[in-house]
Amino acid sequence: MPTENEVIVRVGGAAGEGGASTGESIAKLFSRHGLHTITYTSYQSAIRGGHNWIQIRGSPEKVYSQGDGLDLLLVLSSETADIHYSKISPGGVILYNNEKIKNGENLVRQDVKQLGIPATEMGRKYGNLPIQNTILVGALTHLLGMKLDTLVSVIETIFGKKKSDIFKFNVEAAQEGYNYSQQNFQPLGKRMNYTFTPKLLMTGNNALALGAVTAGCKFYSAYPMTPASTILHWMAAHSTKYSVLVKQGEDELAVVNMAIGAAHAGARAMCATSGGGFALMSEAIGQAGMTETPVVIVESQRSGPATGLPTKTEQGDLLQMLGAGQSDYPKIILAPRTVEECFYTANEAFNLADKYQCPVIIASDLYLSEHFETVDSLNLDSVPIDRGLLFDGNGDGRDYKRYQFTESGISPRAIPGQPDHMFVAPTDEHDENGVSISDVLCGIPKYVEIRARMMEKRMKKMEIAMQDMKAPSLEGAKDAELTLVGWGSTQGPIKDAVLALEQEGILVNSAQFKYLWPFPAEKCEQVLSQCKKLLLVEGNYSGQFGLLLAALTGIRIKEKLLKYDGEPIYPSEIVTKVKQVIGHI
Amino acid sequence: MATSEIATYESETKPDWCPGCGDFGVLAGLKRAAGILDIDPKDILVVSGIGCSSNLPGFFNSYGFHGLHGRAIPVASGAKLANSDLNVVVTGGDGDGYGIGLGHFIHVMRRNLDITYIVMDNGVYGLTTGQVAPTAEKGFKTKSSPEGVIEMPINPIALALVSGATFVSRAFSGDPIHMADVIASAIKHPGFSLVDVFSPCVTYNKINTYEFYRPRISKLDQTGHDTHSMEAAIKRSYEWGQKIPIGIFYQTERPTYEAEDAVLKNGPLIKQKPVARDPEILLREFM
Numbered sequence: 001m002p003t004e005n006e007v008i009v010r011v012g013g014a015a016g017e018g019g020a021s022t023g024e025s026i027a028k029l030f031s032r033h034g035l036h037t038i039t040y041t042s043y044q045s046a047i048r049g050g051h052n053w054i055q056i057r058g059s060p061e062k063v064y065s066q067g068d069g070l071d072l073l074l075v076l077s078s079e080t081a082d083i084h085y086s087k088i089s090p091g092g093v094i095l096y097n098n099e100k101i102k103n104g105e106n107l108v109r110q111d112v113k114q115l116g117i118p119a120t121e122m123g124r125k126y127g128n129l130p131i132q133n134t135i136l137v138g139a140l141t142h143l144l145g146m147k148l149d150t151l152v153s154v155i156e157t158i159f160g161k162k163k164s165d166i167f168k169f170n171v172e173a174a175q176e177g178y179n180y181s182q183q184n185f186q187p188l189g190k191r192m193n194y195t196f197t198p199k200l201l202m203t204g205n206n207a208l209a210l211g212a213v214t215a216g217c218k219f220y221s222a223y224p225m226t227p228a229s230t231i232l233h234w235m236a237a238h239s240t241k242y243s244v245l246v247k248q249g250e251d252e253l254a255v256v257n258m259a260i261g262a263a264h265a266g267a268r269a270m271c272a273t274s275g276g277g278f279a280l281m282s283e284a285i286g287q288a289g290m291t292e293t294p295v296v297i298v299e300s301q302r303s304g305p306a307t308g309l310p311t312k313t314e315q316g317d318l319l320q321m322l323g324a325g326q327s328d329y330p331k332i333i334l335a336p337r338t339v340e341e342c343f344y345t346a347n348e349a350f351n352l353a354d355k356y357q358c359p360v361i362i363a364s365d366l367y368l369s370e371h372f373e374t375v376d377s378l379n380l381d382s383v384p385i386d387r388g389l390l391f392d393g394n395g396d397g398r399d400y401k402r403y404q405f406t407e408s409g410i411s412p413r414a415i416p417g418q419p420d421h422m423f424v425a426p427t428d429e430h431d432e433n434g435v436s437i438s439d440v441l442c443g444i445p446k447y448v449e450i451r452a453r454m455m456e457k458r459m460k461k462m463e464i465a466m467q468d469m470k471a472p473s474l475e476g477a478k479d480a481e482l483t484l485v486g487w488g489s490t491q492g493p494i495k496d497a498v499l500a501l502e503q504e505g506i507l508v509n510s511a512q513f514k515y516l517w518p519f520p521a522e523k524c525e526q527v528l529s530q531c532k533k534l535l536l537v538e539g540n541y542s543g544q545f546g547l548l549l550a551a552l553t554g555i556r557i558k559e560k561l562l563k564y565d566g567e568p569i570y571p572s573e574i575v576t577k578v579k580q581v582i583g584h585i
Numbered sequence: 586m587a588t589s590e591i592a593t594y595e596s597e598t599k600p601d602w603c604p605g606c607g608d609f610g611v612l613a614g615l616k617r618a619a620g621i622l623d624i625d626p627k628d629i630l631v632v633s634g635i636g637c638s639s640n641l642p643g644f645f646n647s648y649g650f651h652g653l654h655g656r657a658i659p660v661a662s663g664a665k666l667a668n669s670d671l672n673v674v675v676t677g678g679d680g681d682g683y684g685i686g687l688g689h690f691i692h693v694m695r696r697n698l699d700i701t702y703i704v705m706d707n708g709v710y711g712l713t714t715g716q717v718a719p720t721a722e723k724g725f726k727t728k729s730s731p732e733g734v735i736e737m738p739i740n741p742i743a744l745a746l747v748s749g750a751t752f753v754s755r756a757f758s759g760d761p762i763h764m765a766d767v768i769a770s771a772i773k774h775p776g777f778s779l780v781d782v783f784s785p786c787v788t789y790n791k792i793n794t795y796e797f798y799r800p801r802i803s804k805l806d807q808t809g810h811d812t813h814s815m816e817a818a819i820k821r822s823y824e825w826g827q828k829i830p831i832g833i834f835y836q837t838e839r840p841t842y843e844a845e846d847a848v849l850k851n852g853p854l855i856k857q858k859p860v861a862r863d864p865e866i867l868l869r870e871f872m
C-alpha cells in the first residue's frame with residue numbers, strides 16, 4: 001500500500017488510446033512538481049487493441065522502484081476497470097470517463113471512491129480531437145492538489161507552440177477537467193510537499209544514448225528489436241544534432257560487424273540489441289576480441305527463450321553474454337543498476353573499450369531500458385574521454401607491431417590512414433605484426449609458442465582490467481540479519497524492499513553487482529564474507545548470477561527469489577521472501 | 586599522375602596459395618590497379634572474410650581487416666562510413682560473398698557505398714577442401730555433392746544488376762592486365778562496384794579451369810556493348826557456354842550513401858569532434 005508520502009497512479013487503456021503518452025505527461029507533471037518519479041509500462045506486442053498500462057509513482061523522498069499499491073486508477077478503456085479495479089488500495093480512487101463505464105457499473109467496492117467524469121460529453125466541442133485523456137489528467141491534477149500551471153507547461157512541452165490550436169484546446173480541456181473535479185470531488189488528501197525543484201526525467205535507454213553521445217560515440221548501428229529499439233529511435237532523431245552516424249543494418253550480423261568496421265577505422269562505435277540479436281552477434285564479438293577492436297554492445301534483455309515475450313523483462317541472458325563467441329578472449333560486461341548509472345556506464349564503457357581494446361557489453365533489460373525515472377542531475381564532465389593507447393603516427397613505423405607483446409598486453413593501436421603503420425587485423429591467430437599464423441605456420445614449434453603467448457597477451461589485459469572492476473559495497477545496515485544479492489536493474493526494488501523492512505524493524509542490507517566480467521571474485525568474496533545470510537534476487541529461472549558467483553568464489557547462495565514471469569520484481573515480493581527466509585512469518 | 590610501382594603494394598608475407606591458384610592473378614591485378622591509380626597504401630583498407638581468397642589482405646601492403654566468414658562487407662561498410670577518405674576494397678570468395686554473406690551483398694549494393702568488391706569466383710569452397718559453392722553449375726560433383734549439385738547456380742552479375750549496383754563487371758585471373766584495368770575503373774567509380782573474377786581453384790575444381798575459360802572468354806568492350814544499358818547488361822549477364830563475357834557490364838551514376846548521409850556533410854566521421862558537454866543543449870529535452 002502506498003504511504004502517506006507518495007502517490008501511485010496507474011493509467012490503463014487499449015493500445016492506440018494514448019495511455020503511454022498520458023502516463024508520460026503525468027510523470028512529467030510529477031517530476032515538475034519536484035517529486036522523485038518512477039514509471040513502469042506494461043504493454044503488449046500489438047499496435048492496436050490489447051491492453052496497456054503505465055504506473056507512475058511519485059514522492060518527495062527518493063523512490064527506487066515502481067512501488068506497491070495503487071492510489072488512483074485512471075481508466076481510458078472499459079477493460080481497464082476489469083483488470084485493475086481489485087488492485088486499488090483501500091481508500092483509493094477510480095477516475096473514469098462516464099461513457100466508458102456506464103454509471104459506474106460493477107464498481108462495487110465500498111473502500112474505493114468512484115469518480116466519473118462526462119469527459120466524452122465535455123470533449124465533444126473539440127470535434128475529433130482525442131482530448132478526453134487531457135480532461136481526466138486535469139481532474140487528476142486537482143485530486144492530487146497539484147498546480148494547473150504546471151500541467152499547462154507539460155502540455156506545452158508535448159504539443160509545442162503556444163499558438164497552435166491543439167495546444168490551446170488541450171489547455172482548455174485540462175482546465176475544464178480540473179474545474180469539474182474541483183466542483184464535484186474531494187482531493188485525495190496526500191500530505192505531500194511539492195518543491196518544484198527541477199529534475200531530469202528519462203528512461204534507461206535515453207540515459208545510455210545520451211551517455212554514448214557524450215562519450216563521443218560517432219557511429220551507432222542497430223536492427224530494430226524491443227527493448228533496444230528506443231536507443232535507435234533516439235539516436236536517429238539526434239543524429240544530425242550530435243553528429244552521430246546512425247545506420248539500421250539488414251540484420252544483427254551486419255550491425256555488429258559495421259560497428260567493428262567503424263571502430264577499426266577509428267570512430268567510437270556502439271550497437272544495441274536484445275537477446276536474439278545478441279545471439280547472432282556473438283561470433284563477431286569474439287572477432288572484436290581477437291582483432292583487439294574497441295566496440296560497445298548493448299544487450300537489453302527481454303523474456304526468452306527464442307522470441308519469448310518481446311515486451312516483457314528478464315535477466316536471463318547473463319550466461320549468454322558470459323559465453324558469447326567461441327574460446328577465451330578479452331571482454332568486459334557491465335550491468336548498470338539505475339537510469340542515472342546508464343549514463344555514466346556508457347561513458348565508462350567507451351573508455352574501457354579503448355583502454356583494453358576489446359568489446360564491452362552493457363547488460364540492460366526491458367525494465368531498465370524503458371522505465372522513466374527522475375535523475376536529480378547529471379555531471380556531464382565526470383568521465384573525460386580517454387582513447388587509450390593510440391599510436392601517434394609519428395616515426396617511420398619500421399618497428400611498428402600492431403600486436404606487440406607488452407607488459408600489460410595492450411599494444412599501441414594505429415588507425416588506417418596513418419602513414420607507415422600498415423597492418424592487417426586478423427581474426428586468424430597472428431604474430432605481433434598481425435601476420436596470420438593459422439595456415440602454413442601453425443603447429444611449427446616457434447608458432448606454437450607464439451600462439452600461446454598471443455593468447456596470454458590478450459588475456460593479460462583482463463588481469464589488468466580486473467583493477468577497474470569494482471565489487472559493490474554493502475548498502476544499508478552493517479549488522480543486518482540478511483544481505484540481498486542482485487545485479488543490474490533489480491537494485492530499485494531491492495532498495496525499496498530494504499526501506500520497507502526497516503520500517504518494520506527488520507534490518508537487511510544489499511550488495512548489487514555492476515561489474516560482471518572480468519568478475520572481481522576476490523573483492524566480492526571479501527564483501528560477502530561479512531554477511532550473515534544471503535538471499536539471491538534475480539530475474540531469471542536458474543539464478544545465473546548465483547552460478548557465476550558460486551563458480552568463481554565458492555559462495556553458494558541457497559535462498560533465492562527468482563522471477564521469470566516477465567514482470568519486474570516488486571518490493572513487496574522481496575519483503576515477503578525475506579520474512580520467510582529469516583522466519584518472521 | 587605518376588603511377589606507383591607495383592612493389593609499393595608488395596607485402597613481406599608471401600602468398601600461401603596452391604601454385605597456379607587463380608588468386609595470384611587477382612593479387613597481381615589489384616596491385617597493378619592501385620599502381621595505375623597511384624593510391625598511397627596508407628589510404629587503402631582491404632577487408633576480407635574467410636577462405637583461401639580472403640587471405641589476400643595479408644599479401645598486399647596496405648591497411649587490412651581479415652574478418653569473419655561472410656562478414657567482410659559490413660565491416661568494410663562501417664569503416665567506409667567512419668572514414669570516407671579511405672579507399673575501401675573488399676576481397677573474398679564466392680562462398681564468402683554469395684553464400685554465407687549473400688544478405689550483406691544485396692544490401693550493400695542498394696546502399697551504393699563507395700566500396701569495390703572483388704570476388705574470387707571458383708565454384709568451390711577452397712579452404713575447406715572443395716565442397717560445392719553457390720556459383721557451381723548444376724550437376725557439379727564435389728565431396729559434398731557426389732551425385733552432382735541439384736541447385737541452380739547464383740548469377741552474381743544479374744543479381745548485382747537487379748540489386749542496384751552502380752558498377753558491375755567481371756574479369757578473369759588468366760588476364761591480369763585486363764583485370765587491372767577493370768579493377769582500376771571499379772575503384773575509380775564513385776559508388777559500389779563489383780568485380781566478379783573467374784579465379785580457378787586448380788586443386789578442387791577440375792571443370793572451371795584456365796583451359797575452360799580461355800577459349801570462351803570474350804571481352805565486352807570488343808563487342809560493342811553499351812555499358813549504360815541495363816537491358817543489354819542483363820542480357821549479356823546470362824551469356825554462358827561457348828561465349829562468356831568479361832569486362833564492364835554496367836555502369837551508372839547515383840549519389841553514394843556517403844554523399845547523402847547528413848552527418849557526413851561535415852566531413853569524415855573520425856575527423857568530427859565529440860559533442861560539447863553543454864547541459865543546456867544535452868539535458869534540456871529531459872526537463
Ligand SMILES: Cc1ncc(C[n+]2csc(CCOP(=O)(O)OP(=O)(O)O)c2C)c(N)n1
Nearest residue numbers: 635636637638654678679680681710711712
Ligand atoms: C561461420 C563459419 N562457417 C564456416 C566456416 C568454414 N569455412 C571457412 S572458409 C569456407 C568457405 C570458403 O569458400 P570461399 O569463400 O568460396 O573461398 P575460397 O576458399 O574458395 O577462396 C568455409 C565454409 C567458417 N570459417 N566460419
Ligand code: SF4
Nearest residue numbers: 603606637711786787
Ligand atoms: S585450394 Fe583452390 S582456391 Fe585454395 S589456394 Fe588452392 S587453388 Fe587456390
